[in-house]
Amino acid sequence: MMPVEAAHAAPKPAPPGVDITGEGLAEPLRLRADVDPAHVTAVIDQVNWFAADGAPSGPKAADLGPKYTVVVLAGDQPRQTFDLYPLARGGPRAYRPAKQPNAVKAHAGWFLGRLNMSETLRTAGVPLPRQIETVSGGVGGGERMLPEESLDPGRDIDQALGELQRLLLLNAGVVIVITIGLAGIALLIRRRTR
Structure with a gap:
């Protein structure tokens, strides 16, 4: 059963x-x-x-x-x-x-x-x-x-270092221009105050 x-x-x-x-x-x-x-x-x-x-x-x-x-x-x-x-x-x-x-x-x-x-x-x-x-x-x-060509790590590193170098040169140029400008302003102020 x-x-x-x-x-x-x-x-x-x-x-x-x-x-x-x-x-x-x-x-x-x-x-x-x-x-x-x-x-x-x-x-x-x-x-x-x-x-x-x-x-x-x-x-x-x-x-x-x-x-x-x-x-x-x-x-x-x-x-x-x-x-x-x-x-x-x-x-x-x-x-x-x-x-x-x-x-x-x-x-x-x-x-x-x-x-x-x-x-x-x-x-x-x-x-x-x-x-x-x-x-x-x-x-x-x-x-x-992502396109296939963007996946090349060697090219990406070289490109990044090149862009970093350009950025540093640009920053250095800006600092030099600002320094020269401040020196010129200081010279003008000094001549006028004498």
Whole structure:
């Protein structure tokens, strides 16, 4: 005979998973929590924080870049779907359609994506270029903030020392001009007071 608690226990929730389709993927990328828990969690974290309402309109289509559709699953049942644009101009974007596979009414809306969206999708298997400056996460952005040529430390030190030298010469010149001016004024005052 079965214990009463076991008979009334809640069914175990189905493990989560995600299916990703989009540019550069010949067939859907299927990630399951029992095989790739870290990747599934990372992809779901890209979309599970959206508010109830997003912006009613998004960027121009020409500014969106490649689109990747993420379907969040519970077991094999689709629950939610999102369109992700990791390379959008001005930073990653996400769109939540009103029609969701779980028949729950959702408000369609556009959202700023996390800075690490591109890198998260890339490490999960989506063919995207590497963007190491966006690994730490956050919301919005995604474009390189510093130009590549500004990251040369040798050039930066030489440039800083040259600017420091010019500044010191300028300061010395100002001190000399002020000293000569004060000496001239003192000389004029001395001549007039005699």
